[in-house]
Amino acid sequence: MKLEYGSKSQEFDASGVASATKVTLVNADGAIVPIMLPADKISLSNTELFELALEALYQENFPQRAENEKFNKVDEQLKQNKEMAARLEQTGTENKENLDTVSAITEVLIALAISQNGGMPTNAYGKVAAFVKPLVKSTRYANGDIVAMPYPFDTNPKW
Structure with missing residues (x-):
């Protein structure tokens, strides 16, 4: 049922004081829904009165609507955060695997360079010594x- 703005009027109590603003919502089938708003709302535009009347109608029929919308937004945000955390965890695992692979390859290459027949060239030795973990x-x-x-010769008198 699609409601549209129908009319507005001022309601008065028995003493003649304005007590409410009556906004009438109508639809194409002829239904009439009167909504009572505070008396000071009579000066608002028809569009503003229509929005206030719809909000009052929703609050009357669906009192938990705002809370439900907030919970839905929070649930959606939690879902997005969980997905992001899962992706970050997967990326972290992949990075650790890649780091372990690079570390293993580096150790193999260093062992290969050290074990060459006839020793390692001086420039290769300097690069390997700078890269290898210190004692x-x-x-x-x-x-x-x-x-x-x-080099042990400098600090060990037995050499």
Whole structure:
């Protein structure tokens, strides 16, 4: 049922004081819906009165409408946030996998460069030494670990 603005009038109480503004909404089938608004609304335009009357009608018939609309918006935002979080988590996982792959390839290339027959060229040694993780005193290393450390001859009298 599509309602349209019909008319407006001022309602008075028994003492002759304006008590309400009566807005009449009509439709094409001849239905008439009177809506009572506060008395001071009589000076508003017909469009404004129509909107206020519709809002009053909706509030009377659907009192939780505004709350339901807010909850629907919040639910929609939560859904979008969950989708974004899932995408970020997937991207983070992919980045970690890529980083692990690059790290493994780097270690293989460093091991290959170090194990070349006849030693490593000086410029390659400088680049590898700058890239490899430095020696950490609190870490225990095993065979196969590659770390950059100072030349032992300078600090070890046995050499």
